[in-house]
Amino acid sequence: MKRLLSLVCALLMIATPALAHRQPEVMTTINYTGEGKKAATQITHRIHAHDAIQLLATLPTVSTPNLDDTKNLARLALYASRQFDMDGSVKTLGAEIEGNYVYVYQEAKGHPTLLGSHILSDFSDDWSNYVNVEIDGREDTSYVFSKVRGDRVQPE
Template structure:
């Protein structure tokens, strides 16, 4: 009986330690970009639903945020379109002309919320500039991760190029 009691005390102690850590979860988003067969780039943004609700709470036209509501999903998709930017390289190699990704839709799946976009990739471009301020309103500790899937060109399949954005980030150039 004493061993069983000790086991439960250890479980309670572990549960007590994980509670505060979960309460201070860092606002994070992950964006994946992959080339599609039709010459476009498919863009998928993934958010924790709690972060989506926090962003929607700041919208004065929304009372109680509901990520399953189509209007609220559309408003959040517009937020994503405003806070995730893509540009082609300028003649000097620096960030140049902005490219506008279209919004395809949004959905909630479990604890996560997804926003889908697409961008017609200019044929002559071999690099793009990216900037993400997604979730930046939630404080200094936000993080936005970008993964771009590219064809390695040597028959080995896909290569993933990555960038991370935070409150100190500017534009990031990714070649592919």
């Protein structure tokens, strides 16, 4: 029994650091609502704050990469809008920091089709962009955009 307990404790000590490691990923949720003239799309991108600060540090217009600065949040929102592609007109609303994440908000009229999501993929081939598509708040489909996987839409 002592051996089993020792083994379990050893495994937990080994597994704990592995659980703490963040994966290089951006999460996006697209929510299609309504139909016809009332059709609308809400888009939310979630970027880890540490990754957002690293991105800001690469921009020549940023002297201090600080997420408390509204101009830096606007820069992040504009960057995300350039790296996210739909076949319709998408309006970027802004960004906010909440906890360890920066949230970038966008909207569109109608239900434009997702073409690509490459947020932070230009910094490393390891980055994946996970996109969950919801219809009226219910999950419908999930996609992954990744250079490692061939940089194309892949249903999960």
